[in-house]
Amino acid sequence: MSALKNVCISKLDKKQLKNEPDSQYISQLSNAFMAFTKGAENMQQMYEKLQERVDYLTGELEKKDKELEEANRLASLGELAAGVAHEIRNPLCGIELSASLLQRQLNSFAKDKDKAELTANIIEGVRRLDNIVVNLLTFTREKKIVYSVFDPEQLLDEAIAAIEVKIVKNKVTINKKKDCAICVLNADKEQIRQVFINLILNAVEAMPDKGNLEISLSKKNDRLLVISFQDTGYGITQDVLGKIFNPFFTTKDHGTGLGLSISYRIIENHKGKLSVKSVRGKGTTFSVSLPVNIG
Ligand SMILES: Nc1ncnc2c1ncn2[C@@H]1O[C@H](COP(=O)(O)OP(=O)(O)O)[C@@H](O)[C@H]1O
Ligand SMILES: [Mg+2]
Helix, strand or coil, rough: CCHHHHHHHHHHHHHHHCCCHHHHHHHHHHHHHHHHHHHHHHHHHHHHHHHHHHHHHHHHHHHHHHHHHHHHHHHHHHHHHHHHHHHHHHHHHHHHHHHHHHHHHHHHHHHHHHHHHHHHHHHHHHHHHHHHHHHHHHHHCCCCCCCECCHHHHHHHHHHHHHHHHHHHEEEEEEEEEECCCEEEEHHHHHHHHHHHHHHHHHCCCCCCEEEEEEEEEEEECEEEEEEECCCCCCCCCCHCCCCCCCCCCCCCCCCCCCHHHHHHHHHHCCCHHHHHEEEECCCEEEEEEEEECC
8 A cells, every 4th residue: 555655656746846736736636645545544454354254254154053063963863862762761661660560579578589689680770771861861852841849858759769779789878858847849840850860879879888878958048949969979089070060971881971961951951050069088969959939
């Protein structure tokens, strides 16, 4: 731009020498030229800014395209998982029912105690598979919250019963405490059940050779219900602690690494919080805090 300016000024100078035009004319021309130069510079700046904006928007568009592709991929994976999960859960349910009936019969005869134990293993395996399928299903499909009012203590009992075999096997004792006369929640019962099962299962797995799990329910300013799960297990190191809520992160040989990431998402969707405190070698406490949502 300044090169062009120099050429024009030198042309003007020559013209002034030859024809001796009046200085006003030259000054007007020079002003017009300056204005033109300024305008051109402004336009250049605007063009550069526009180019930057276009580059940014193109990048954003490409990012959104990738996100959409990923969402579509997850959606079809979700459809597939839902179909497979349904097909798997039905026979699992049948196996569990038959094994439970068999276990009840075997338990009534002292001589069949070892057989009853074997059936307990079948039941444990089936429930573990069912939990994995449910976690996978939740991971691939965003489920709407279906609110209902329920007693969280009763739901805890149901969750404990679902993994009873494992609790007995690992010799874990569970104590419950509550400091609210009536503890009720308005939340998605099935999703909260899944959170309870995941947290209790993790606690029990962290105590492979006996331990204690204390589950306490307490109310905070009438609006929040805090349910904490305090175990005396092996605890979590500081570097692992930062990763446990990531999907597929596991330190177990046969873990899926989905339990905590799903539980975190469920609690977050309920506008609650899932937090953790742990001391290596001493134990871990997971706390779920949920809005009571009643009245
Ligand atoms: N109560 C606990 N005590 C010790 N470690 C735990 C506990 N709960 C979770 N963890 C750690 O967090 C990891 C992720 O847990 P999770 O998402 O449930 O997946 P998974 O149980 O399949 O490994 C576990 O592998 C374990 O290292
Ligand atoms: Mg787990």
